[in-house]
Amino acid sequence: MDLYCKETGKEKPETIVFLHGGALSGWMWEKQLEGFKEYHCLVPDLPEHGKSNEIKPFTIEGAANMVLDLIRSRAHGGTAHIVGISLGAQIIVEMLSKSPESINHVLISGTLVRRVPATDFFLKLLNYTIKAYMPIKDTDFLIKANMRSYNIPKEYFVPLKEATASISSDSLNRILHENMLFRIPEGMENANNRVLIIAGGKEYGIIKESAEDLKKVFSNSQYYIAENMVHLWNLAAPDFFNSVLRAWINNKKLPEGLVHE
Numbered sequence: 001m002d003l004y005c006k007e008t009g010k011e012k013p014e015t016i017v018f019l020h021g022g023a024l025s026g027w028m029w030e031k032q033l034e035g036f037k038e039y040h041c042l043v044p045d046l047p048e049h050g051k052s053n054e055i056k057p058f059t060i061e062g063a064a065n066m067v068l069d070l071i072r073s074r075a076h077g078g079t080a081h082i083v084g085i086s087l088g089a090q091i092i093v094e095m096l097s098k099s100p101e102s103i104n105h106v107l108i109s110g111t112l113v114r115r116v117p118a119t120d121f122f123l124k125l126l127n128y129t130i131k132a133y134m135p136i137k138d139t140d141f142l143i144k145a146n147m148r149s150y151n152i153p154k155e156y157f158v159p160l161k162e163a164t165a166s167i168s169s170d171s172l173n174r175i176l177h178e179n180m181l182f183r184i185p186e187g188m189e190n191a192n193n194r195v196l197i198i199a200g201g202k203e204y205g206i207i208k209e210s211a212e213d214l215k216k217v218f219s220n221s222q223y224y225i226a227e228n229m230v231h232l233w234n235l236a237a238p239d240f241f242n243s244v245l246r247a248w249i250n251n252k253k254l255p256e257g258l259v260h261e
Helices: 026-035 060-074 087-098 120-136 140-149 154-166 169-180 205-217 238-249
Strands: 005-008 015-019 040-044 080-085 103-109 195-200 221-226 258-260
Touching: 005 026, 005 060, 015 026, 015 060, 015 087, 026 040, 026 154, 026 238, 040 060, 060 087, 080 087, 087 103, 087 169, 103 238, 140 154, 195 205, 195 238, 205 221
Parallel strands: 015 040, 015 080, 080 103, 103 195, 195 221
Antiparallel strands: 005 040, 221 258
């Protein structure tokens, strides 16, 4: 079964692929689709997410292979610029270890690669947290609280509520385990792609530490802190995000608001 994929600008010459975060889906890139109408854009829903929620089980490696297949079959010339936040960014890292020749410019943000030790205590704590979260995950109160913590505009309440409701306990378990236990795979020595690594200024320290790790791995990368930005800054500040992405894929000077690390 193929991933569900929203496609715009098929007649345009260059392709951009956008990969969403965990427990979300392609709707989180709507402001980017509006801002990049001169590009051919592919926005897949990842396995066990959105309109691809029947594709199981979710693994980062499996998702990476599916997105690479999507690029080979539908991107112009079989290559694409690729953008991802959080879980989507982890999938891009996996893709770069497998097929860097399929990828042009890369923007990854909020990328966790500092692997959490998979001790019995940690796994039990994670399972307990999921069990405690599931009965309340669909409540308006919790959804609105999460939106406030991530500076997500109110217009996204309905799609966020729908995305939250569609995630089952088993799916969430798999997604979180893959996310929290992910580490940089082997094979990065062949990835000479231009990689822009971003961490939001308001993100957790482990995300910034992960960005430092990624900077060391990718020989042709740059790492910046997006000042005052949260994890999902493409939603909180879409114009700024779009200006950064546009400059990067066109090899232009990056806009103010980024601090070089």
